[in-house]
Amino acid sequence: MQLKCVAIDDEPLALQIIEKYVAEYPALTLVNTFEDAISGGEYLKRNKVDVLFIDINMPDITGIDLVKSLEDKPMIIFTTAYKNYAYEGYELEAVDYLLKPINNMRFGAAVQKAIGYYQYKHTDTSGEDDFLYVHSEYRLIKINIKDIEYIESMQDYIKIHTLGASKPILTLMPLKNAIEKLPSAKFIRIHRSFVVARDQIRSIHNRKVKLTEVELPVGTNYTDFIKDWHK
Template identity: 65%
Template structure:
């Protein structure tokens, strides 16, 4: 099934370009376009869609304010002529943002992310399939293979996801929230600041969990984890 899309941009040429690009991707179905944000917002409040392409800088209201005003938010791909992307877009968890003039290959990558995230949110993972975690980092939705996570560390309002042989991923999310997204039988919290993958624990001695490259503390609140780990 194709994702139902709407495009909003006050620049007719930019809007036409997005319209043409959408037509090249069978995974997308463009249901409407708007040259002003007010009309677009009114349509979105009454017509559920899957994916929104929206310009950030528009004269009546910004694309960011438009998305924030929606009670039911679709997946969002922002388009902008400016390299400095507003921090508010981070809070709205956009799938991606595209810098104008938009390149078709870059457009395709953003579409691929949207399709993958839609499948992730709307289908159940079958036993034996790779499982993934999606988080918002560096103004984009990032897909992380659960098998590659070494451990997760809290940094006040942010968390650092340490990934095997890859750059550490920083995202604005409390540790409690990311724990809710992870399978309980595969990841366990051992401290107010740490979550670990159960299968990557090499040993537990005293109040220390040994992983491949680091030892992490077990806090008093999670002291019973050592006993439960033996049975896992």
């Protein structure tokens, strides 16, 4: 596996740092760097790459606007000197955001996410995946399927409730799409707004599913699940 990378940043020092860090990963090849977003954008429209390291704040065009203009988007790792990111960046499904000055360890974590996600998208497997990837809080998150207790639909978003977590993972994804990513033998839809892990069900009573700490309603169109569960 060899991932082609491009870096775009109007700060030459930032490009030097990225070039140095990329060289430490045999799976990455830095094919080009650009100090202005317009030249970098033209290159990306003519050449396919796997990973794009791009600054958000640049004088001619922002990194977010450049990424929006690309029809065939590579995996995006934004770099920025600002802690607050524009909300629009959320929908661009970036792999990660790196805060400047970028340290080697944090860079490495972003790269491993990109490598893992690439393998997830491009490797054929005969069995079911043990994890899934979602975009949340401006970055890509890997979730072990065995840790999912239930998923809650909120219109265009879903909340993924995982075991032992203090808060759910919120991501822009219809519940239908999430169901398609889950092994059907391990998860069951009990309501138009809820999907639960079968092995997390403790009891069912009066059309209420009891998990460890919560009770969820069983929808009218999903009552057949109760009969199957009692078998």
